[in-house]
Amino acid sequence: MSTLDELMAFLTHWISDPLVINVFLVILGxxxxxxxxxxxxARLLQEVSSTENPWDxxxxxxxxxxxxxLIWVIGLSIAAEWIAEARSQTQIEVIALVRYLAFIxxxxxxxxxxxxxxxxxxxASGGDETTVTAVAKxxxxxxxxxxxxxxxxxxxxxxxxxxxxxxxxxxxxxxxAQDLLxxxxxxxxxxxxxxxxxxxxxxxxxxxxxGTVIKIGWRLTEIRTFxxxxxxIPNSTFSKIALENPSRMLNRRIFETIGLRYCDLNKMERIxxxxxxxxxxxxxxxxxRTLIVNFDSFSASSVDFFVYTFTKTINWVxxxxxxxxxxxxxxxxxERQGAEIAFPTSTVHLETIHPEPES
Numbered sequence: 004m005s006t007l008d009e010l011m012a013f014l015t016h017w018i019s020d021p022l023v024i025n026v027f028l029v030i031l032g033x034x035x036x037x038x039x040x041x042x043x044x045a046r047l048l049q050e051v052s053s054t055e056n057p058w059d060x061x062x063x064x065x066x067x068x069x070x071x072x073l074i075w076v077i078g079l080s081i082a083a084e085w086i087a088e089a090r091s092q093t094q095i096e097v098i099a100l101v102r103y104l105a106f107i108x109x110x111x112x113x114x115x116x117x118x119x120x121x122x123x124x125x126x127a128s129g130g131d132e133t134t135v136t137a138v139a140k141x142x143x144x145x146x147x148x149x150x151x152x153x154x155x156x157x158x159x160x161x162x163x164x165x166x167x168x169x170x171x172x173x174x175x176x177x178x179x180a181q182d183l184l185x186x187x188x189x190x191x192x193x194x195x196x197x198x199x200x201x202x203x204x205x206x207x208x209x210x211x212x213x214g215t216v217i218k219i220g221w222r223l224t225e226i227r228t229f230x231x232x233x234x235x236i237p238n239s240t241f242s243k244i245a246l247e248n249p250s251r252m253l254n255r256r257i258f259e260t261i262g263l264r265y266c267d268l269n270k271m272e273r274i275x276x277x278x279x280x281x282x283x284x285x286x287x288x289x290x291x292r293t294l295i296v297n298f299d300s301f302s303a304s305s306v307d308f309f310v311y312t313f314t315k316t317i318n319w320v321x322x323x324x325x326x327x328x329x330x331x332x333x334x335x336x337x338e339r340q341g342a343e344i345a346f347p348t349s350t351v352h353l354e355t356i357h358p359e360p361e362s
Contacts, residue, residue, distance in 0.1 A: 026082045033078025037071055044070070061120035069113040076105045103157055111150040118142050136201075136219070137194035186222040189238030193219055198241070203250040210244055212236065254289050254313035255322040257329060262305025267342035271298050275308050277336045282312050287325045289313045305345030 048063045080102040087098060122139040199205045199216055205226070206213035214228040224241070226234040263271060279296040282288050292313035299309045310333070314325045337344060 025085055029078055029082045029085070033075055036078075037074045040070060040074060041067070061124045062117070065113060065116040065120050068116070069109050072105075072112075073109055076102060076109070080105075100157065104154060107150055107153050107157070111146060114146050115143060118146070140221070185239040186237045189240070189242055190219065190221045190224075193224070193238060193241060198246055199248050199250075203248055206247050206249065207244045208247065210240075212244075252317050254292055254315065255317055255319075257310060257312050257314065257326050259330065260299065260307050260309045261333065261337075262302060262307045262345040263337065263342050264345045265306055267340075268306050270340045270342045271306060271308065274337055274340050274342060277340070278308075278310065278333050281332055281336065282310070282329070285329065287315055287328075289315045304347045304349075 044063060044067050048060065048067075051060055051063060080098055083098045118139050122135055125135050193199075201216050201219060203216050204214070205216060212226065212234070214226040214234060216224065217227050217233070218225040220238075222238060223235045224238055226236060228234050263274070275296050275298060279294075282294055282296065283290060288294070289312075293311065294313075295309070295311040297308060299307045301307075310329075312329075314322055316322055316325060334344065
């Protein structure tokens, strides 16, 4: 008998085996179900993408990959169990164990993707980035720890022993990595107290720290200074310094002292009245805040009055534009009253000496 005849005889015997046919049909059915499931989800995702609700999009994008893997896990495990029943009963327990571990992995994958999609959807809907990021990180950490403990328990490891060892190891690690733990707890305090969030402008009078918050990590916070340089600050630092958050200011203040010449002192009262009226009627000044215009002091080269008021805008660029308009309008009032803004001057008085009469 030739080699070709032997091969044909083997294939005929193999194809006529009911087990082979059943396994082939299971794998074929799994492939067909996986194909239609993928196409159905793709079409459904295309339909819901046109809606304004982001949550259904997030759910469908999350379930696509885990569902495909789940279909194949079920199909292949059924086929493997049929083969094991016909060949070796001892492999059934191994197949069941692998299938259970695969289910744990799929649930972990599904929940991880769901957390990520919900995080993106919530941020797109205008949610606070700092809070959303913190909650997502905590959920992912809790999920991975739970999945790891379930995996160890499934494989026959003692969770009690692991937790005991982890407690002892945690003490050792705590002594060896005090700075790291301090930064981790510092990051947690930032997430809980929320003295600032991503996008805020912060500054510290204690340290040379000023800029816009770019990222809040578990160990470091990244700040972009106004010179556009990145500044990385350990989170534990924020528990030791005073911190100012100008982004949460309600108004910006105009506080200026303006000096007039001493010869214009008789015009001071009228100028102060007109400047006060100007500010009280000004549309860009917040009239619910403190507004003061008063003669203040006799200086070396001028008589001074001060302007103390607040603008409605908190935008830095807009504030300086408003301040410029206010100061120029004040200068017009002074000029209209026939006065002038003083500048440092010195006056020299020369004594006239009269010659003595000749005798």
